[in-house]
Amino acid sequence: MITTLAIALFIAVVAIHSHIRRKICKEIGIRLIKKIAPVKASLYKQVGVEPKLARTVGFFHPYCNAGGGGERVLWTAVKSVQTEFPNVISVVYTGDNVSKAEILRRVKNTFEIDLDSSKIVFVYLKLRFLVSATTWHRFTLLGQSLGSMILGFEAIYRFAPDIFIDTMGYAFTFCVVKSFQNIPVGAYVHYPTISTDMLKSLKQVSLLAKVKMAYWRWFAQLYSDAGSHADYVMTNSSWTRNHIASLWGKDIQLSVVFPPCNTSELEKIDINRKREPTLLYLAQYRPEKNHENVLRSFALYFEQHPDSPAKLLLVGSVRGEEDMCFVNHLKTLATELNLQSKVKFVVDAPWPKVVEYLGTCSIGVNYMWNEHFGIGVVEYMAAGLIPVVNNSGGPKFDIVIPWIGKPTGFHASTISEYAEAYHKALTLSPQEQLEMRINARSACARFGEHVFMRDFGNVFAKLLREDYSRT
CATH class of the missing domain: 3.40.50.2000 (Glycogen Phosphorylase B;)
Structure with missing residues (x-):
């Protein structure tokens, strides 16, 4: 009534x-x-x-x-x-x-x-x-x-x-x-x-x-x-x-x-710990997240640096059968790009496992164009990863910006720019890496509860x- x-x-x-x-x-x-x-x-x-x-x-x-x-x-x-x-x-x-x-x-x-x-x-x-x-x-x-x-x-x-x-x-x-x-x-x-x-x-x-x-x-x-x-x-x-x-x-x-952004747990990860030369892309398996270009840019990076020990880890959730089909499509694309031995797909990982990945990977990737904010990027930085993000939206204007005049990560727009950014991030000296990780984590204080x-x-x-x- x-x-x-x-x-x-x-x-x-x-x-x-x-x-x-x-x-x-x-x-x-x-x-x-x-x-x-x-x-x-x-x-x-x-x-x-x-x-x-x-x-x-x-x-x-x-x-x-x-x-x-x-x-x-x-x-x-x-x-x-x-x-x-x-x-x-x-x-x-x-x-x-x-x-x-x-x-x-x-x-x-x-x-x-x-x-x-x-x-x-x-x-x-x-x-x-x-x-x-x-x-x-x-x-x-x-x-x-x-x-x-x-x-x-x-x-x-x-x-x-x-x-x-x-x-x-x-x-x-x-x-x-x-x-x-x-x-x-x-x-x-x-x-x-x-x-x-x-x-x-x-x-x-x-x-x-x-x-x-x-x-x-x-x-x-x-x-x-x-x-x-x-x-x-x-x-x-x-x-x-x-x-x-x-x-x-x-x-x-x-x-x-x-x-x-609840980053308190991630900020407990030891900033000095040894990390694997692995790129982590933490994003839902949806087309707008641009996983395809992440794979293509990683393939280009390997064309330019064939002896690199780097790996790529894709971690995300799926909402149903349509998203799962998209994951299978990405796996096929990885094979076509000869990346099958260098890329790992993880679906619906529980939070403790995600925290584990954030604590062992070196680089955090964001490839979504005009992302409105980018909580995943904040999580990368809080955990001590070096972010390589899209040169647009929230990641560009609000998150990966200089902290006290010092860089907190890298920006890229094209596939070639991403490949170049991966190389720069992975070849920083240990001291340069540590400084950037500390700057990135410090910058996260702006996003606390x-x-x-x-x-x-x-x-x-x-x-x-x-x-x-x-x-």
Whole structure:
């Protein structure tokens, strides 16, 4: 019944004249506040918070139980709020049909993050399927975006917060929240839904390409309009910040807040230990990770240095049969390149085994073009590997940059540049290698959990002040 009512109200409000719509939205917003007021009062009483000072922050994260890097950001953000703002209760909007206890247990087991369960409320959404790519077989970006608007309305219909923060990249929820609630809206953006690179990459030769370009440009304008409704926006890298600034407007309050990287275990690896002349590529087995060019660049390196004792170790996870077929394709390519005795493939290695590889290999490779951040590169550096990374995105602008004026790794773009970088990294003198490893590890301090909590807390404080100023 609630689900049907939510969809009906949303469609009705969108369809009518703007002047009438504003009046209806305002009235619905008032009703939502009145409806949730007793619930909030009860929550504040349970945790012993003064009602006049108490606030609720809604984290919009429909897949909060996924256990990936985006979820580490979410739960570290919740931890930051609990640590620095004791009068704030976190409300997590999720579509996962899992109990509160189970979700928090997984957070503890996966991320080693302890949270105060009394100050967390889960709001279970019924319409998450509307943001699933499988729901929209055509015009997927547009369909998911429209779906997120309905899902966003369901979220505030079930629980109207004092502050709304999207941590999954659903920018189209901002205008919905702003329509019904006069509250501050924040966002943590991992990557833009559409980027200027996407617009530039499409060659307008055929009629179909021209139609697709027109569709992308139209969608980019919609995305820009939606994003402009946010009050404060955090991005995970300079690359993402620059793209968001170009799409949402430079006047928006933008700041880079690097994602929390749990590097403490890797930093315990002895920096002076003897390592094998092995290149490690730690990445999911997906085409965009560019494993093929890693193999080709390694083959070129061996053409130029046939007596090298170097090996290549590819370690990654697979999501299903399609990814496994891709692994088999890579093995075939390795054979065609005469690398079968020099390359090893590892699938779905457990974390302790990954740590072992990080402790024995010499070089860490990144070949993905325009990677938004690059947590794997941070892990290389924390473990003491010398990184050879793509000359683009987060690895170029934020991670493998000079530390106190000293190099922390190598950048490359083409197959030949990668082959040359492998040679340079492997032929550094022992003292040069040690210095670069120490510099790389020291540079990782910028990506620690405590740094994220501090920077996120600074932005959240602005959202909180914004809320107090409106009430």
